[in-house]
Amino acid sequence: MFTGIVEELGEVVAVEQLPDASRFRLRGPLVTEGAKHGDSIAVNGVCLTVVEHGDGEFTADVMAETLKRSSLGALETGSRVNLERPMAVGDRLGGHIVQGHVDGTGTILERTPSEHWELVKVGLPAHLSRYVVEKGSITVDGVSLTVVDAAADFFTISLIPTTLALTTLGIKQPGDPVNLEVDVIAKYVERLLGPNAQENVK
Secondary structure, three states: OEOOOOOEEEEEEEEEEEOOEEEEEEEOOOOOOOOOOOOEEEEOOEEEEOOEEEOOEEEEEEEHHHHHHOOHHHOOOOOEEEEEOOOOOOOOOOOOOEOOOOOEEEEEEEEEEOOOOEEEEEEOOHHHHHHOOOOOEEEEOOEEEEEEEEOOOEEEEEEOHHHHHHOHHHOOOOOOEEEEEEOHHHHHHHHHHOOOHHHHOO
């Protein structure tokens, strides 16, 4: 379980292409502090398992399903990534409930800078549109954000200087892909109140 509050701006050190997967070596001195084999670390919002670690770096294997559903397949050596360790029991929930299970990818469409913040328009896949609402929560590349406007095929987010400086959202450009995770509570509500609601509660 994560909160979408990015702890560290990390970097891809190496990418090894395997027949049906990829192996990433990532640098993140903060998130690897005290890390153990089998721990989880969110990389651009994708929950990955630590396979090896040492000297401020860790290795994670990414299976074909994850590569298909996320933008991790576009990462290369030198790419910057958002890193977050899972929340500990008893911690403050600074963002919102994030699982690290990407629902799909969007695309940065526009960036409109202002003096103290920046409005970013993100293309939204049709199958996720019903879960995105004005003033609701969404995770973009692992960053917990509030939706400003929600439309059928896009939404907008407003980024403060801290988010621009400390996450990859400060360097993403129009045309770049981003990982999206919608509010899991909305998905459960839809399931429970759907056409087969009575069957679901039996």
